[in-house]
Amino acid sequence: MTTKSMVVAKTHIRNIKLAYVITACWFLATILQDIVFLALHWLNVFSGNEDNMTVGLGNVLYLIIILGAVFIPSMNFRKMMNLGGKRADFFWGSAMGHVIMAAAVSLAGMILYYTYESFVISVYYKAGNLNVLFWFGWINNGAAIAFVQQFAFLLLLAVFVHTLTSVQDKWYGWAADIAIVAIIAVFTPIAPLRAALVWFFRMIIFHPNAFAQIVSCLVLSAAIYALNKPILARRTI
Amino acid sequence: MIEFKNVTKKYGETTAINRVSLRIPGSGIYCLLGRNGAGKTTLMKLLAGHIASSGGEITVNGEPVSTSRMPECVNFIESGSVQFNMKASDLIGTAAALQDGFDRNFATKMAKRFDLNLNKRFKQLSFGMKTMLTTIITLSNNSKVILLDEPTLGFDAIMRDQFNTLLLESYRTNPRVLIVSTHLIDEISKVTENLIIIESGNILVEAGIDDIDEKAYTLTGAASLVLPLLNGLNCIGKTVLGNVMAAHIYGNRINPPDGVTLDRMGLQDFFINMVGGKSNDN
Numbered sequence: 001m002t003t004k005s006m007v008v009a010k011t012h013i014r015n016i017k018l019a020y021v022i023t024a025c026w027f028l029a030t031i032l033q034d035i036v037f038l039a040l041h042w043l044n045v046f047s048g049n050e051d052n053m054t055v056g057l058g059n060v061l062y063l064i065i066i067l068g069a070v071f072i073p074s075m076n077f078r079k080m081m082n083l084g085g086k087r088a089d090f091f092w093g094s095a096m097g098h099v100i101m102a103a104a105v106s107l108a109g110m111i112l113y114y115t116y117e118s119f120v121i122s123v124y125y126k127a128g129n130l131n132v133l134f135w136f137g138w139i140n141n142g143a144a145i146a147f148v149q150q151f152a153f154l155l156l157l158a159v160f161v162h163t164l165t166s167v168q169d170k171w172y173g174w175a176a177d178i179a180i181v182a183i184i185a186v187f188t189p190i191a192p193l194r195a196a197l198v199w200f201f202r203m204i205i206f207h208p209n210a211f212a213q214i215v216s217c218l219v220l221s222a223a224i225y226a227l228n229k230p231i232l233a234r235r236t237i
Numbered sequence: 238m239i240e241f242k243n244v245t246k247k248y249g250e251t252t253a254i255n256r257v258s259l260r261i262p263g264s265g266i267y268c269l270l271g272r273n274g275a276g277k278t279t280l281m282k283l284l285a286g287h288i289a290s291s292g293g294e295i296t297v298n299g300e301p302v303s304t305s306r307m308p309e310c311v312n313f314i315e316s317g318s319v320q321f322n323m324k325a326s327d328l329i330g331t332a333a334a335l336q337d338g339f340d341r342n343f344a345t346k347m348a349k350r351f352d353l354n355l356n357k358r359f360k361q362l363s364f365g366m367k368t369m370l371t372t373i374i375t376l377s378n379n380s381k382v383i384l385l386d387e388p389t390l391g392f393d394a395i396m397r398d399q400f401n402t403l404l405l406e407s408y409r410t411n412p413r414v415l416i417v418s419t420h421l422i423d424e425i426s427k428v429t430e431n432l433i434i435i436e437s438g439n440i441l442v443e444a445g446i447d448d449i450d451e452k453a454y455t456l457t458g459a460a461s462l463v464l465p466l467l468n469g470l471n472c473i474g475k476t477v478l479g480n481v482m483a484a485h486i487y488g489n490r491i492n493p494p495d496g497v498t499l500d501r502m503g504l505q506d507f508f509i510n511m512v513g514g515k516s517n518d519n
Contacts, residue, residue, distance in 0.1 A: 007334040015321045081287070082318040082371070083328065084336040084378060087307065233305035237287035237315075 008080060008093020009100060012072050015079070019067035027060050034120050041123065056117055056131025058109030065098075065105055065154050069161035072097065074168075081237045091232055095225055098162065102154035109133065110147050141210045149210055152217035156204060159221045166231050238262055239284065239382065239414065244293035246279050246438075253279040255438035256293065261416075266408055268429040269418040272512055276438040277418040278315060281384045284416075285313035297382065312336070313384035314375045316368060325362065325370055326355035329377075338379030343410075347373045347403060351396065365391035372400070376407050382414040389421065397421065401428045422504045432504075436512045442487075446504070453507040454490060457483045458497035466491065474510035485510045 034054065072094050080090050113133050132153075133139040138146040167173030187193040204220065207213040239261040246254040254276050261267060271277045282288045283295055286307035295302040302308050320328055325348070333339040348355055351369050354362075362370065372388040388404075389397045405428045408415055419425050422432075426446060434442040442449070456463050460482040471488040485502055487510075493499045502510075 004335055007331060011321065011331055014323070076321075079319055079321050080335075082314050082320055083332040083374065084312060084314070084339070086309075086335075089335065234289075236289065236304060237282070 002089070002092070004085070004089040005092035005096050008085060008089050009096035011080065012068075012076055012094060012097035013100065015076060016064075016068045016071045019064050019071055022067060023061060023063040026063060027057065030055060030057055030060055038120070038123060054120070054130065056109075056113065056133070058105075058112040058117065058133070059131055061105045061108055061112075062154065062157070065101060065158045066161055068101055069098065069158040070165050073162055073166040077235070078237055087232050087235075091228060094162065094228075095159075098155060098158040102151050102158055106147050106151040106154055109150060110143055113139070114143070136205050137208075138210070145210045148214055152214045152221070153205065156217040156221045156224075159225045163224050163227055163231070166228060166235070170234075238296075238298060240294075240296045241280075241283075242294045242296075244283060244295055245291045246276075246283060246288070247291040253438050254283065254290075257435075257438070257440055259433070259440055259443060261414060264412045264414055265431055266404065266429045267414065267416045267431045267433060268422070268425045269416055269433050269435065270420070270422055270508055271418070271435040272420075275435045275512070277435055278386055279438075280435065281313050281386055281416065281418060282315070284308075284382075285311050285384060287313065287315075308382070310381040311384065312375060312378040312380040312382070313386070314371050316371065316387035316390050318371055320359045320367075320371070322358050322360045324356055324358055325353060328359060328370065329355070329374060332374045332377070336378050340377045340379060340411075343407070344373050344377040347376070350399060350403070363391070365393070365396065368392065369396070376404070379411065380413070383416070385415065385417045387418055387420075389419065389424075397424055401425065404428050422508050426504045434508060434511055441511050449487075449504065449507060450501065452489065453485075453487050453502040453504075455483050455485050455500045455502050455506075456493055456497055457481065457500065458493070462494065462496050466493070466497065473507075474513065487511070 077090060080093075081087075085093075109131075110133070113131060117131060133146055133150060136149075136153075138149040140146075141149065164173070164176060167176060184197075187197045203216040204213065207216065239259075241257050241259040244254055244257045245252065257280070269277050269280065279288070283290050284297070284302065286302045286304055289304045297308040297311060300306070300308060302311075321331070323331070329341070329344050329348070333341045333344070347353075348370075351366075351373075353366055353369055353373070357366075359367065359370070368388065368390045369392070372385060375383060375385055375388075389400050392400060401424060404415065404417070408428075416433075417425060417429065426432075429446060431445050432442060432449060433440060444452075456466060458481070460477060460480050463482040463484050467484055467486075470484075470486050470491070472484050473487050474485040476483040476485075485506065487507070490499070
């Protein structure tokens with residue numbers, strides 16, 4: 001990885017504005033919703049009930065990861081080539097961009113979880129919030145490890161979406177889409193196959209050993225991202 | 238050295254490039270001339286390794302070109318290409334960071350000369366200025382082969398003249414292969430040395446401008462005098478008005494008989510006759 005890869009990563013992060021705008025809209029809407037509910041609660045107009053839940057504000061930021069992973073290969077590839085970039089720089093630079101964004105979103109998610117969300121939940125959302133840090137059990141391992149677990153998961157998510165988006169203009173992209181849907185549809189009703197699916201999700205999400213979950217996500221991320229080498233080599237501009 | 242050997246490019250059923258063989262031996266300004274859809278951009282994309290050929294072989298300095306092996310020494314940016322909506326100065330800065338040997342001073346000099354507002358974002362620039370920015374980025378590259386696709390699209394006459402001067406300056410400072418695709422032959426002929434005419438995916442002419450100047454001529458006179466002269470000549474077009482005929486020839490010059498005049502054919506007429514090549518005498 002070179003300085004050029006860093007330039008590519010920086011350019012990617014600067015040029016996924018639509019992802020930022022959409023995420024910001026959802027982010028602000030969530031805050032507004034919380035403000036309204038808290039105000040109603042304090043004014044004793046509406047107290048809600050014990051089952052109230054909200055999507056964790058930190059998890060709203062996951063949208064940046066997903067949309068960024070769509071826009072980088074679909075919109076930024078050609079533009080990068082039009083500035084004289086090379087495919088190898090795009091390959092490494094995009095990887096670097098995903099790493100930086102996954103780390104930033106994970107960090108922001110941690111900060112929001114311990115500050116904003118803790119406050120809002122304690123006041124109004126008695127049943128907690130829909131935050132993967134809590135539901136996947138990562139937060140039980142402490143803030144530092146939870147941050148790395150979330151980062152590894154987000155990186156895997158970004159790499160998966162990036163790779164799938166890269167092949168959507170090819171027949172094998174559609175074949176991959178169908179295969180994913182088929183795997184879920186076929187594996188779920190058949191017990192042994194369902195067990196395999198459960199094992200897979202346990203490895204990348206729910207594994208009680210944080211180290212195993214982190215390593216699984218990182219190894220799988222590297223393996224999936226490696227597929228982009230031949231994909232990129234065949235890609236026309 | 239650039240070589241195309243029997244190169245074909247098909248888009249589905251459409252053949253964009255048809256078994257083209259072409260050899261560009263070394264430095265020079267080459268004009269790639271053709272009508273819309275003739276295959277100019279496809280030829281450039283193939284050479285840059287932006288798209289894969291359907292057959293044949295392309296080599297640059299003996300190295301085969303493909304999408305997985307884009308030649309480092311070839312730089313091509315398509316005209317009307319999409320760019321990041323960043324300030325023009327940032328786009329130049331990013332290009333400079335991505336390309337080895339990018340001549341930033343040259344880019345700044347060109348931007349100033351063409352009054353390109355470097356503080357404007359790409360989408361805020363006029364069509365001509367967008368083309369200009371893309372052309373500046375391409376031309377500032379230090380690569381040994383530069384491909385300029387319609388670099389004067391949207392330029393006014395003064396800008397086109399300035400562009401030609403700068404093209405020449407760039408070549409004098411850094412002699413290399415500059416291939417310029419255009420429709421505006423008479424203007425580019427002031428700076429180009431070699432002409433490649435492409436039509437319907439086929440190379441029709443590959444010759445020096447001086448050579449064309451020598452070989453392209455028009456015989457004008459009474460049809461009864463001109464017609465017999467055409468036997469054995471490569472007549473690329475004819476115009477008949479009453480009983481006066483103008484026959485456009487590409488080939489060795491002849492000594493016309495009395496009553497028939499021989500005039501030099503302008504490049505524009507040469508191009509029109511080569512790609513149009515239709516007589517109006519029937």
